[in-house]
Amino acid sequence: MTEFKSLGLSETTLAALAAKGYTTATPIQAQSIPSLLQGRDLLGIAQTGTGKTAAFMLPSIDRLIASGKRAQPRGCRMLVLAPTRELASQIAQSARDYSKGSRLTVATVFGGTSIHKNKTDLARGVDIVVATPGRLVDLIDQCYAILLGIEILVLDEADQMMDLGFIHALKRIVRELPSKRQTLFFSATMPKTIRDLANQFIHEPVEVKVTPVATTAERVEQFVTHVNQAEKQSLLTIKLRDESIDRALIFTRTKHGADRVVKLLAASGIAANAIHGNKSQPQRERALGEFRSGKVKLLVATDIAARGIDVSGVSHVFNFELPNVPEQYVHRIGRTARAGATGIAFSFCADDERTYLRDIERLTRQKVTAVALPEDFVAESARIKSTRGPVTISRDEMNGRNGRTMQDRNAHHRHNSQSQRGPRANPAGGDRRNGEQRGDRPQGDRQARPEGQRATLGASFGAREGGERPQGDQPRFYGPRKKKWAPRPANGGQRGGARG
Incomplete structure (x- = not known):
């Protein structure tokens, strides 16, 4: 049994722990805290419920207090990335509890909350930010989050972030960070893909394992x-x-x-x-x-x-x-x-x-x-x-998602039923699906239109079919067919005739 007071934590942090009734460290806390107080990177393999939040938060708070720096506007000094809103909220609450007695500020940044509040919190600078990757990338892209002053980066539940598809967001965030920083990487499982990801972020880390990989709780x-x-x-x-x-x-x-x-x-x-x-x-x-x-x-x-x-x-x-x-x-x-x-x-x-x-x-x-x-x-x-x-x-x-309404589906089924019953009646006479037209529209080939109708357009298509651009022509545009050459209309360049 290892007591917190033997791990080198400050009196302020020990007092905050005592206020919550914590005196004895868990295995991951006992193995991690001394190395983290020295500024080492860490690779932690531990399931949830082993006390890893305190393992990285307690020494980080002590280091932030000891450095005496201040967060720059739109920036922060410690960034904790978590896969879900619930986990981010709980980490932030732990940070507030453990930092009582200090002047450190804590903010959360995740979806489902007011992005305006996120911008306001970051505008004056925050010591500790706990975020989900998606919302943080939004703030970075809008220039409301500047991460050049980061001293400590924590990736919690890295395997879950990979499962949820946050890999590209993580790489985007890391590009914004200073190269000189302390990085802590935690995961409950450590397959090859997660270890390869960890190697991109951490440098000569201390490795801590508190349970065999992928084993279940013994109790x-x-x-x-x-x-x-x-x-x-x-x-x-x-x-x-x-x-x-x-x-x-x-x-x-x-x-x-x-x-x-x-x-x-x-x-x-x-x-x-x-x-x-x-x-x-x-x-x-x-x-x-x-x-x-x-x-x-x-x-x-x-x-x-x-x-x-x-x-x-x-x-x-x-x-x-x-x-x-x-x-x-x-x-x-x-x-x-x-x-x-x-x-x-x-x-x-x-x-x-x-x-x-x-x-x-x-x-x-x-x-x-x-x-x-x-x-x-x-x-x-x-x-x-x-x-x-x-x-x-x-x-x-x-x-299981936002889709069509029940009325939309019923209308769709009614339409299909009508289609299966046979052709719909045409009030103007004839069956439109058999090629007959509505009303008194001319029948047969399109060339049967009145003389001169769409003459200009017809000439344009004819010019294209020739394959050569006539001399003196100007570019004309017809919908999606862009940059096709056609002769200028005979009426001096004005769109007239049957097209008008």
Whole structure:
């Protein structure tokens, strides 16, 4: 057991830790803090919940205080990049807690919030900025963020940022940074692609590993039940009636799936909130706040939220749908068994998900215990379905995205039905689809137009077909066919005749 006071932290930082009741460092904190206080780069391999936020924030705060510099307008001194808004918000709150007693300022920069406020915060300069890559790139492009004064760069959950497609944004941001800086790189997994990325950012780093790569939390009991996809909702409803559940996270693969689970639970009298990328920032904050306070003890989430939810007291994790990326399973169940507690992870595996289960067991190097369906599952499932009643799903939830309205789709289907019934009647006579024209328009070949009609245009096309530019011609433009040569009209260059 290593105490914080033996790691060389300042009295101000130790006082802030004592105010939160922290006296003993976790393994990653004990291994990282002394090297970071010396200004070394660091490559940290650790799962969420191991205390890595304090591992990089505590020594960084001490270094910022000791340097005595001030942030330049539109700039910052320490930049922390995180993959999700929730994680960025939590890191920023930790920075505020750990820097109490100092004059360091902290700001967040991420989507879903007022970009005007981001500009205002950066305008006067900030000591610590916690950001998601996308919004920060927007501010850089608009010249509202200048990163030349960065002293410390932190990339947290780098593997998740790669999964979410932030690689180009990261490279864009790093181009704006000074070459002389301290860089800290953290990831829960370390495949070759992540290590190659780390080598681009860090120089002769100290490497810290607190758990074997891609292993799951030892204090999490893991179970799997093989069940048909259509029966998962009933099984989840039965499981959630367990009174031992303090707080539970339920993971789905899609946003639509998360919303549907919440609605079906509500129809069975079970309160739950959903959190995913289609929710507005106020909705996400409200759902997470009610979950953290215990007002609503069930939170249904997609994998984008798996890295950004740091809530103590999560006793159960339910994988309603197994992730198709096995590393995500590690991050999902890592939401429980935090701060020394134990946890339980239940997974529901349909026939088409057995491959995902095998990949997970291969990655974690352990077998997930199979549990049979409850003995009264069939009768209980039938009772749940009979009492639940109809559930209406909105258009966005059915599509899983913003698409056409139901009225648009109905109109489309009506149009197709009409097309299949046969030709539409033409009020002017004739069947337009068989080549007949509306009204008294001339029939047959286009050359049957009245004499002189479109003569000028016809001459122009004729001139083109000749392949040579007539002498004295001027350039004329006809829609998308640009820079084609045609003779000047006979009326002195004015557009007249049939074209007028």
